[in-house]
Amino acid sequence: KQHKFWETQPVGQFKDVGDVSLPEGPIEPPTPLSDVKQEPYNLPSPYEWTTCDMESEEMCTEVYNLLKNNYVEDDENMFRFNYSKEFLRWALHPPGYYRSWHIGVCAKASKKLVAFITGVPARIRVRNEVVKMAEINFLCVHKKLRSKRLAPVMIKEVTRRVHLENIWQAAYTAGVVLPTPITTCQYWHRSLNPKKLIDVGFSRLGARMTMSRTIKLYKLPDSPTTPGFRKMEFRDVPAVTRLLRNYMSQFVVAPDFDENDVEHWLLPNDNVVDSYLVESPENHEITDFCSFYTLPSSILGNPTYSTLKAAYSYYNVSTKTPLLQLMNDALIIAKQKDFDVFNALDVMQNESFLKELKFGPGDGQLHYYLYNYRVQHALKPSELGLVLL
Numbered sequence: 001k002q003h004k005f006w007e008t009q010p011v012g013q014f015k016d017v018g019d020v021s022l023p024e025g026p027i028e029p030p031t032p033l034s035d036v037k038q039e040p041y042n043l044p045s046p047y048e049w050t051t052c053d054m055e056s057e058e059m060c061t062e063v064y065n066l067l068k069n070n071y072v073e074d075d076e077n078m079f080r081f082n083y084s085k086e087f088l089r090w091a092l093h094p095p096g097y098y099r100s101w102h103i104g105v106c107a108k109a110s111k112k113l114v115a116f117i118t119g120v121p122a123r124i125r126v127r128n129e130v131v132k133m134a135e136i137n138f139l140c141v142h143k144k145l146r147s148k149r150l151a152p153v154m155i156k157e158v159t160r161r162v163h164l165e166n167i168w169q170a171a172y173t174a175g176v177v178l179p180t181p182i183t184t185c186q187y188w189h190r191s192l193n194p195k196k197l198i199d200v201g202f203s204r205l206g207a208r209m210t211m212s213r214t215i216k217l218y219k220l221p222d223s224p225t226t227p228g229f230r231k232m233e234f235r236d237v238p239a240v241t242r243l244l245r246n247y248m249s250q251f252v253v254a255p256d257f258d259e260n261d262v263e264h265w266l267l268p269n270d271n272v273v274d275s276y277l278v279e280s281p282e283n284h285e286i287t288d289f290c291s292f293y294t295l296p297s298s299i300l301g302n303p304t305y306s307t308l309k310a311a312y313s314y315y316n317v318s319t320k321t322p323l324l325q326l327m328n329d330a331l332i333i334a335k336q337k338d339f340d341v342f343n344a345l346d347v348m349q350n351e352s353f354l355k356e357l358k359f360g361p362g363d364g365q366l367h368y369y370l371y372n373y374r375v376q377h378a379l380k381p382s383e384l385g386l387v388l389l
C-alpha cells in the first residue's frame with residue numbers, strides 16, 4: 001500500500017520494521033526554532049485557516065456540529081461518535097494547552113467550518129524517558145471534502161504549530177493502519193442495556209436465549225459492593241496522584257501525570273468523566289481507583305433510538321481491592337447512571353477482567369502511534385498505559 005504522505009514523515013516506516021540497527025528514540029533531531037516555517041501551509045484557494053476558541057459558545061457549537069455529522073463511524077455505519085461540547089472543552093483545555101493547536105479550516109465564502117484537527121500538550125513516558133509530546137485528536141474533514149488530500153496539509157500545519165512550541169514528538173490513535181503502530185488494541189463491550197443493543201442491531205439474542213434470559217444474564221447489583229467505595233473529591237488529588245504514578249510505572253508507555261494533570265483529567269466532571277476510589281474504612285488510606293469517560297454516539301438510521309450512551313474505561317488502579325471487583329463496581333455505577341454499554345480496551349491489566357465481567361470482543365481495532373519517536377519492538381497491549389479520548 002502506497003502511503004505517499006506518511007512515507008515523507010519521521011515515523012517508523014514499514015520497511016524498517018525489525019531493523020534492530022535503528023535505535024529507540026527520536027527519529028529526527030529538533031529544528032532550530034528560527035528554521036521552523038513561520039507562516040501557515042497553503043490551503044486550496046476556497047479555504048482558510050482559523051483558530052478555534054473553544055471557550056466561545058458559538059465556535060464550540062460549530063466544532064461540535066462538524067464532529068457530530070462528520071467524525072468517526074464504525075465499519076457498519078451503525079454509530080458515529082457524538083462528543084459533547086463540555087467533553088470537547090475538557091479534552092482541549094488541559095494544563096498548559098495552546099489555543100493555536102485547535103485548528104479549523106473554513107470555507108472563505110460561507111465562513112463554515114469544514115475541517116478540524118487538535119493537539120494538547122502531554123508528558124508521556126516511554127520506558128525511562130519522559131517526553132514532552134502533543135496528543136493529536138479530532139482530525140475531521142467534512143464528508144463532502146474527502147479524498148482531496150486535505151488531511152496531510154492539516155497534519156503538517158498542526159506539526160508546524162507544535163514545532164513552534166519546541167515540541168518534536170506526538171502521540172495519536174486511529175482505527176486505520178498507518179506507518180507504523182506501536183501496538184494494536186481491541187475494543188471490548190459490556191452490555192448494560194442488552195435490549196437496546198439488540199434492538200439497534202449491535203448485539204444478537206444468543207442461541208436458545210430469550211430476551212428476558214438475556215436481560216437477567218447482564219443484571220447487576222443496585223449499588224457497589226466494596227466497603228469504602230466513593231466518588232473522588234478535590235481533597236483526594238494528592239493521594240490519587242501518588243497511587244496512579246506508582247501503578248503506571250509498570251507500563252512501557254504511560255502519561256506522566258502530576259497533581260495538576262490529575263485534577264484536570266480525573267476529578268469528576270458531570271457528563272464527561274466519573275472517578276471513584278476505595279478509602280479503607282480502617283485507616284482511611286486510599287487503596288484503589290477507577291474512572292470512565294462519557295462518549296455518546298449517534299445511532300445512524302434507526303427509527304426508535306437516536307443516541308447510544310457509552311462509558312469508556314479510563315484509568316484504573318488496584319492495590320488492595322481485586323481489579324475484577326473494582327471494575328464490577330464501575331459497571332454498577334455506570335448502570336446506575338443509565339449507560340447502555342461500558343467499553344474497554346485490552347490495555348494495561350484490562351484483560352484480567354474482560355471475559356469474567358461479561359465483556360464481548362468488538363470487531364474494531366485501535367492502533368497507537370508515536371510521531372518522531374521509534375519504539376524498538378511493537379508493544380503488547382498490556383504494556384500500554386495510555387488512554388486517548
Ligand SMILES: CCCCCCCCCCCCCC(=O)CSCCNC(=O)CCNC(=O)[C@H](O)C(C)(C)COP(=O)(O)OP(=O)(O)OC[C@H]1O[C@@H](n2cnc3c(N)ncnc32)[C@H](O)[C@@H]1OP(=O)(O)O
Nearest residue numbers: 003004005006137138139140141146147148149150151168
Ligand atoms: C511533533 C508534532 C506532530 C503532530 C502530528 C502527528 C501526526 C498526527 C496524525 C493525525 C492523527 C489523527 C488522530 C485522530 O484524530 C483520531 S483517528 C480519527 C480520524 N478521523 C476520522 O476518522 C473522522 C472521519 N474521517 C475523516 O474526517 C477523514 O477521512 C480524515 C480526515 C480522517 C482523512 O481525510 P480524507 O479526506 O479521507 O483523506 P485525504 O485528505 O485525501 O488524505 C489521505 C491521507 O491521509 C491519511 N489518513 C487517513 N486517515 C488518517 C488518520 N485517521 N490519521 C492520520 N492520517 C490519516 C491517509 O493514510 C492518506 O495518507 P497516505 O497517502 O500517506 O496513506
Ligand SMILES: CCOC(=O)c1cnc2ccc(OC)cc2c1SCCC#N
Nearest residue numbers: 072073074079080081187189297310343
Ligand atoms: C455498542 C458497542 O460499540 C460502541 O460503543 C461504539 C459506539 N460508537 C462508535 C462510533 C464510531 C466507531 O468507529 C470506530 C465505533 C463505535 C463503537 S465500537 C468502537 C468504540 C468502542 N468501544
